Structure formats: structure tokens, C-alpha cells
């Protein structure tokens with residue numbers, strides 16, 4: 001299934017290809033503030049319609065994950081990072097995808113606060 005995603009103002013736009021089943025809901029200081037519901041998938045499933053330098057990037061902790069956001073409207077539709085083995089991954093904030101019924105998704109709690 002192919003999903004279209006964007007920030008609120010539309011400056012950041014992208015498509016994602018995959019089967020959306022469960023999403024991670026993390027309670028760490030960052031995820032809880034932004035309300036992320038994250039869908040992890042290989043980086044090459046994410047197709048950007050916006051140049052990377054047109055987005056803001058926020059990092060913290062070990063600075064291994066780039067949380068991208070729209071400098072105009074402030075939405076944070078996805079993050080980019082690498083797995084310990086070096087494989088590039090994307091974490092999509094499914095709240096920014098069109099046609100997703102949030103209530104039907106299985107939310108998996110992640111205790112990021114304790115790490």
C-alpha cells in the first residue's frame with residue numbers, strides 16, 4: 001500500500017510504501033511532546049518530494065536520529081536514522097499520513113523514558 005504524507009502547510013511532502021500494521025508510541029521526553037506514532041521501515045520505502053535541505057533537522061541524545069520538521073508550520077512528519085548494523089531506516093509519524101484511521105492501528109508502547 002502506498003501512503004501520501006505531508007506537513008500541515010504542504011511544504012514537506014512524501015510517499016511511503018509498505019503494510020501499515022502497528023505503530024510505536026514512545027514515552028520519552030521528545031516523542032511524548034510531539035505525540036509521535038511511529039512506523040519504522042527501510043529508508044528506501046520513503047520517497048521525498050521535498051529536498052532534504054528545505055526541512056529542519058533536530059537531533060538530541062546520541063544524535064543518531066535526525067528528526068525532520070517543516071520550518072514553516074512546525075510539523076514533524078518523519079525521522080531518519082540507521083540501525084546498529086548501519087542499515088538506513090525511516091520512522092514515519094503516521095499522524096501525518098493521509099487515509100490512515102488512527103483508531104484502527106495497534107499501538108505498541110515503548111518505554112523510551114527509561115533508556
Ligand SMILES: [Zn+2]
Pocket residue numbers: 007008009010011012070071072073074075
Ligand atoms: Zn509545513
